[in-house]
Amino acid sequence: MLLALCTWPELAARLATTDAIVIPIGSTEQHGPTGVIGTDAICAEAVARGVGESADVLVAPVLSLGMAQHHLAFAGTITLRPSTLIAVIGDLVASLRRHGFRRFFFVNGHGGNVATLQAAFSEIHAEASLAGRTGGLSFAVHNWWDGAEVVALSKELYGDRCGAHATPPEIAVTQHLHLEAAAKTAELGAFNPTCGGFGDAADFRRLYPDGRIASDPALARPEHGARLLAVAVDEATKRFRAFLATGGA
Numbered sequence: 001m002l003l004a005l006c007t008w009p010e011l012a013a014r015l016a017t018t019d020a021i022v023i024p025i026g027s028t029e030q031h032g033p034t035g036v037i038g039t040d041a042i043c044a045e046a047v048a049r050g051v052g053e054s055a056d057v058l059v060a061p062v063l064s065l066g067m068a069q070h071h072l073a074f075a076g077t078i079t080l081r082p083s084t085l086i087a088v089i090g091d092l093v094a095s096l097r098r099h100g101f102r103r104f105f106f107v108n109g110h111g112g113n114v115a116t117l118q119a120a121f122s123e124i125h126a127e128a129s130l131a132g133r134t135g136g137l138s139f140a141v142h143n144w145w146d147g148a149e150v151v152a153l154s155k156e157l158y159g160d161r162c163g164a165h166a167t168p169p170e171i172a173v174t175q176h177l178h179l180e181a182a183a184k185t186a187e188l189g190a191f192n193p194t195c196g197g198f199g200d201a202a203d204f205r206r207l208y209p210d211g212r213i214a215s216d217p218a219l220a221r222p223e224h225g226a227r228l229l230a231v232a233v234d235e236a237t238k239r240f241r242a243f244l245a246t247g248g249a
């Protein structure tokens with residue numbers, strides 16, 4: 001069930017029986033010459049919606065801007081500073097807490113968000129701890145692309161050509177969801193297995209001139225995207241159920 005398609009009386013009634021919500025978070029950033037700028041937000045939203053359906057849980061609107069400073073040397077990238085994203089997460093959680101939500105399961109589509117999300121959770125916990133009260137909130141982040149089942153299928157489809165950015169799995173999911181719009185072609189340079197080592201956006205562009213990191217997105221196919229999304233939803237749903245059963249951070 002999508003929060004955006006509920007009325008407030010429907011949500012008030014729902015909150016009598018649940019305190020959990022799924023929050024998709026992505027990024028708006030370059031994904032190599034063939035990947036669309038919205039890739040991370042599109043993928044995270046699709047996986048989160050799938051969890052919403054299979055676990056009958058509310059899904060918040062996707063946070064489509066993330067921490068992507070290292071991609072800013074490529075046209076179209078928009079970033080939030082880590083401090084801004086921490087503030088956004090803080091206000092989002094405080095708003096939802098006011099209504100009765102206590103358990104927050106983030107489905108994340110962008111590796112660059114992970115450290116900032118964890119810092120945001122620590123800020124929220126610190127408020128309660130410093131005030132000497134119990135916050136009663138718990139958080140989890142599930143990176144849809146790095147669960148064991150998605151990794152296994154990605155390996156089966158692409159071997160060692162997945163890489164770390166503008167990967168064929170994420171590109172395939174966008175192709176599956178947006179067949180026409182995401183069917184891009186471009187001349188790709190030679191495969192470069194180098195990974196990591198960048199700091200700011202100028203560093204990143206120097207190390208990865210076309211925006212990819214160790215990936216071969218030309219291998220992506222829409223039909224792969226359908227399979228990957230199904231596995232990702234199944235895996236994320238299991239993680240969500242485990243979060244409900246055992247709690248998070």
Ligand code: NI
Nearest residue numbers: 039040166170
């Ligand atoms: Ni991505």
